[in-house]
Amino acid sequence: MNQPDLTAQSVVKRFGDHVAVDSISFEVARGSFFSILGPSGCGKTTLLRMIAGFLEPDGGEIAIGGRTMRGVAPNRRPVNMVFQQLALFPMMSVGENVEFGLARRGVARTERRNKAGAMLERVGLAGAAAKRVDELSGGQRQRVAIARSLVLEPTLLLLDEPLGALDLKLREHMKIELKQLQAEFGTTFVYITHDQSEALVLSDHVGVMNHGRFEQIGTPQDLYYRPRTPFVAGFVGDSNRLTGRATDVAGDRVRVDTGDGWTVEARREGAVADGDAVEVFVRPEAATLSRAGESGSAPHEGTVESLLFDGAKSAVLLRERRSRREVRVALPQTGEFADLRTGEPIAFRFDAARAVCFRVRSDRDG
Amino acid sequence: MADAAAAPMSGAGWRKALLMSPALAWLALLIVLPHAELAVLSFREQAGLRHYVPSLSHYREFFHEPEYWHTFVRTAWMSIVATFATLCLAFPIAWVIAKIARGRAAAWLFLACMIPFWISETVRTLGWMILLRETGVLPAVLVKLGIVAHPVELLYHDTTIMVGLIYNSMLFMIVPLVSSLESLDNALIEAAYDLGANGLTVLRKIVIPHAAPGITAGCIIVFMLTLGDYITPTLLGGKDSGWFTEQIYTEFITRFDWGQGAAFGFLLLVLSTLIVIAGLKLSGQRFGDVMGRT
Structure with missing residues (x-):
């Protein structure tokens, strides 16, 4: 340079x-x-x-x-x-x-x-x-x-x-x-x-x-x-923010228990130890949808809360089944899920490598 | 149909006329009528007992008698100088009020400029006399400080008149200046600095062009007030202050020559109009714009 x-x-x-x-x-x-x-x-x-x-x-x-x-x-x-x-x-x-x-x-x-x-x-x-x-x-x-x-x-x-x-x-x-x-x-x-x-x-x-x-x-x-x-995770681009506790840290992978019955997997950024309070950021496009009841393992389930059509940036708002938390998931460009209806049950997964987990620092808010 | 449409129209017209009537009455009774009377007075000459003929003798008299037009030119010149001096003194004050002081401080400064005007002009001018006369405050201080050996008379000089005129005019210059400077976006000043300008260039290229309508309005008001002032030149300049309004007063009251006084009055009106027009021409401003924007 x-x-x-x-x-x-x-x-x-x-x-x-x-x-x-x-x-x-x-x-x-x-x-x-x-x-x-x-x-x-x-x-x-x-x-x-x-x-x-x-x-x-x-x-x-x-x-x-x-x-x-x-x-x-x-x-x-x-x-x-x-x-x-x-x-x-x-x-x-x-x-x-x-x-x-x-x-x-x-x-x-x-x-x-x-x-x-x-x-x-x-x-x-x-x-x-x-x-x-x-x-x-x-x-x-x-x-x-x-x-x-x-x-x-x-x-x-x-x-x-x-x-x-x-x-x-x-x-x-x-x-x-x-x-x-x-x-x-x-x-x-x-x-x-x-x-x-x-x-x-x-x-x-x-x-x-x-x-x-x-x-x-x-x-x-x-x-x-x-x-x-x-x-940065919250300010740059759209993200779903989940809070919880780290339950299982292995290498850079962390399992996070949201405390209300939901467990997600994420990539660790910075030091995170078992039992730490953490926050997880998942981008809408780091999640993929699949039809409920279809074969293949989509670990999370929910219902369609509302459809946010915005051309290439279209997304769907889901309500996770157990925790009742709201999750935003990008709709694929293929038009595959264009026929989703409000209230429909749906399965989804997060790409754990693209879900980032940070330890919550008590001295200042994020 | 046509009548039905016309009737409310004329009703609105009447309402408008009614609303305008105080202004029109004021204009007619206090401006047009007296001036028409004065015009008649000024353009006639007494030919015998209660017998008048149209004549230009009063105006001829003005040009024949050097003292008259000498006073006339002196009044105009001193008014121009006083206007310019007021502008130079008022500008930094207006700048501080509009651009530097914030909130309450700005309001207090503005109030401080206004307070002297709660007192009548006569009393204010008498205040100056107390300060400046030979037995007054300022000469005594000068003696105390050893600057002069004996008290000096500071009244009855042209400078004294000038000081009084400027003092009485400040507010009328500050008000339009503050309002025009307040509307100047600070980003323009910063942008000019950013592009390499120094303080003087910013003043010349950005501030003054922006404030031009306010400057012109202030100058017109102050010039008119100064030119037509009577109390300040008379009290501070003494009986021989050589102010044209005093000349008019003398014609009307002392000599009882209303014709001559009326002619002088008209000459003063023409003079102030011409100077204001010249000022507008020089600064490239239009009267409507100037008065509309301040």
Whole structure:
């Protein structure tokens, strides 16, 4: 791996008694797309604002392109930011918005105009320079905001939930467009979001943040298939969460007794001993259905509670027979179970390798 | 059919007219009528006992007598300077109230700006006289501090008038400025910094263009108030303050020359209108926008 564009070392930020960012360290490789994913209030915005320079860390060190940023004002950092509400300047035309940063660097007018024009063309807004900002659609404004930053060729582009204000359809579209733009420009992107789908689709690496700390940093696949903390397992993607007690630990396999008559098998993550209170996360697609009474061993039984049709993401909500717990199981793409009826008895199994079991720590909740 | 449709319409029309009537009556009785009377007064000349002829003599008199138009230009100039100075002083205060202070602190600061206006302008100005006169507080302090050997008269200078005018105008500048600065999204300021701007550029390219309607509205209000002020220039500047409103007062009350006074009144109206139009032209603002947005 070449030299990282962004390094954070034990970065701390406190607001009064509240520790917003609690000794965070991470690196972002040059040219990669890094997302910081977390619920609102987890400290991700604070972290981003420290990278941008709007906040000074109380402790630790942030370096961009190998240079420490301590005491460097936001207007002197090789970093640009795409703001949540975009913050395009309404008093200026689209072209003036894109030229703004160049003008501050003292680039001559004609060169400025050419560069801004070329950049607008690259983001698919050729000839929009003379338009007013409020004449543009949501997606076009988005592109202007990115063009305005990228025209300065920053080492790092920070994006603060820029898709949050868009409607669903456009958001899906802009997601793909952002990924393509990043690949095309090769600029290092640091993207913050609370939307796990955005983080998974866009990023090379994702840091999942909670209570001012990173729970786990990894590729989207890592986070999805190999979550290392209960928080990550619950936050990234959909999961069925079951609580119980470990009854039989053998290697990385654990049998879990839910305490109300149900036993499931799962893969252990971290230390789990016999008798520990544990929680198990099973993704809807890690469970398979079979018709009740059919041959073949499906160990769990239940009744269909409701059908959740959502095209390729369709699922069924089951009520487990003994524990009466609710379980969500993905419907296979084959359309095999398309004729399920509410109230119908059904058998199902969990893929034990894809059901993760964590010991419940008493000092904090998951 | 046509009648049935027309009847409720005219009913609504009457209601509208009734609702408008206080405003219309106010406009007609207190603005239009007196000004029509003053116009008549200003454009005639006494030719004999109770005999008047149309004439421009009052206006000619204004241009022939240097003291008149000298006072006129001086009043306009000092009002412009006072407006600009008020803007410069009010802007940082408005900035603190709108952008830096939060919640209760902002409300208290705003209240602090308002409190002096619970006292009448005359009393407030007399307060300044107590502070500034030769036997007053400030000269005594200056002597105590050894800055001057003997008490100096701080009243009756142009600067004194200016101080009084600015003091009386602050609130009327702060209010429109605060409301226009409050609507400025902080993200725009941060975005400008992020793109490499310094404080001065942010002020010039982001803050001032955004606040322009508020700035213009504040300037128009303060300029009008200053230009038409009578008490402050008279009390702080003394009898020879050389303020145009004083000239008008003299014509009406001392000389009893209503014709001349009326002509001066109209000239002041024309002057303030022209300066406001010039100001709007210079700042690229439109009157409707400015008054609509503040």
